[in-house]
Amino acid sequence: MASFSHQMAFFFRCPRNKNVQEPNKQKLHCVRIKGTKSFSPSGLDFLSQEHGIGITSVDHTENVQVFEQQIRQNIPTKKQLVDPYRQGMIIEEWAGYRQTVVIRSYEVGPDKTATIESILSLLQETALNHVWMSGLLSDGFGATHGMMRNNLIWVVSRMQLQVDHYPIWGEVMEIDTWVGASGKNGMRRDWLLRSQATDLVFARATSTWVMMNQQTRRLSKMPDEVRAEISPWFLDKHAIQEESPEKIEKLDNNARYVHSDLKPKRSDLDMNHHVNNVKYVGWMLETIPDEFLEENQLSGMVLEYRRECGSSDVVQSLCDPQQEGLLETGIPKCDHISVNGHKLSAEILEGNGFVGCKNQGPFSYTHLLQVKGESKNEEIVRGKTTWKKKLISIPFPT
């Protein structure tokens, strides 16, 4: 990726001089001129008062709310190159997006490193801000104007993540994201998470997205008008060079660890009114034994999504250690490990360049989330997670 240098200013509140370089402020000014500041967040109540419109009609109330929302969100209606509030900018020959983020206090765990859920949430955030900056964002969760006209929403079908280093509390990071073609009807989205200070890449991710009809909840072809909107943004560049080709096996009732009766909470639903993907990962990781999580950290993850999870679904999370040496407790045994079907002792392994028991190499879990129905179970997502030893573990008494 090309190095570049760029400066831009961001502006604090300056009520006496509002006409500074703030994009898309026009509509806000119009409303403020009406002197409505004391009535509502964006001063929309004046519509009812000045025009004598009652607020007993639900339709009218909804219209006012939609208009108010548009003004408060201030979504760009055309391509925007920089956003001072989001600390974001368009890069890569005008197609990619870069955002600077500081790892916040509530995004880290007891060991002060960002949780995997926080990292995934930041990837989601930058993806949406990319669409935001493109001028294509409509009134949906990343949906373009063309998608809205066709009643379509985005759903993720596959996600792959590699984490080499975890950012810590207060660390300044940069996230790059861009999109590309994926077959005829899909879209890829990739990300790089990098230290702002050293440029070192901490994490890489790639994902595949398809479109779903919001009413029928069935997958849809990509309409030509949507392709025309998004294809100018496509880059032929991959964050992860060798994408995991193997199919994830489907677990059954023989899985070692099973958590049942997982119920979505209100706070687990996103703007598409289904359980957010990040919550799936939370359910998957909760099923891994605490003793294992104390000693190890996630280094990679592949997720294959099969079905969305609604607010009334009751979910079961299964997981199974996938490598010999993980058989008893989920914690790797030190006396042997299997290579090409041959069990080798720790001494031999160390002599052959393996890291040995103190610095276990990657080991993995297979996961399945399913909706437990009365007659049969329906898959939500299959997953595979790979792990490496933490340098210092944080006890979690249970």
Add this chain to the structure above:
Amino acid sequence: MASFSHQMAFFFRCPRNKNVQEPNKQKLHCVRIKGTKSFSPSGLDFLSQEHGIGITSVDHTENVQVFEQQIRQNIPTKKQLVDPYRQGMIIEEWAGYRQTVVIRSYEVGPDKTATIESILSLLQETALNHVWMSGLLSDGFGATHGMMRNNLIWVVSRMQLQVDHYPIWGEVMEIDTWVGASGKNGMRRDWLLRSQATDLVFARATSTWVMMNQQTRRLSKMPDEVRAEISPWFLDKHAIQEESPEKIEKLDNNARYVHSDLKPKRSDLDMNHHVNNVKYVGWMLETIPDEFLEENQLSGMVLEYRRECGSSDVVQSLCDPQQEGLLETGIPKCDHISVNGHKLSAEILEGNGFVGCKNQGPFSYTHLLQVKGESKNEEIVRGKTTWKKKLISIPFPT
């Protein structure tokens, strides 16, 4: 609060010209000069390699990690007036702190408004960034250097929040926070959450903090050296003019709604290794019936903390509607409401300036979180939440 105008620049990554106005970059440069970029996030592995230090010693590994953490966090060692990455600045005659934030996609619920947990997390974040900017922050969760020397951490004893409006996805907000004295051994911290575009205050909060010994987990007096550190930052200014004086009653087993067996997850623990306060609020709100939450939104909250919650505690959440008219389902009845002991019909109420059933006035719940022990229960937090009708409700099928 005085109006003011201020501009400052923030900088994107610019590897070819690192010596731009980035505070506290010195240490990072020193490390980068060693050409260690390819080794570790901050290039600390060279310490082992250049100095021939093995990494088998846990003590040494811990030291390297602490040093690496300091460089990556880059905590200011003296007062810093602006932070371009956090979009923060010192205000109010050099004592308060203001930060600009954009409401992120994962901070809102299905109705696109920020969740109460997100608002509380942002308050926590700005409080910590205030300490960060002060130059007083040590290697703890908001603890000053003096507190660290005395092995002390902050714990919150009381929190009060008023929310008049909820920010929506993408809305640009400003959060002001400042501290003040609270008795001899405590500290107040207040916040204002305001629309960046209109200056309208959306939410106000105040809190009281005391110090706890990290080892004994007992409350402590404020040592003189800590008072000397923080008292120059005290402002005599209150975010909430009339603080709720009433004591919150303690619920017992007659409470209408009870959720038991609530167990902290790893992700609920914060850097102080106990359950974060925001999680408490989540547990409290989960206990309120979904039908009520669909129709209403929180307008105020008072929390009185009694005891910290550890990772192995099993928690019970009780709640009880506090006003007549809420008796059956938690949803206000429309046929009558009690005023000074007299039941009045909806018609009479409307004629007397009450908002009637469609726009119910505030009503409240009393809450208790407790650790359910074998012999007796121990209180974690008492709470009171007040509510107002949502304009448009979001169904949540159960």
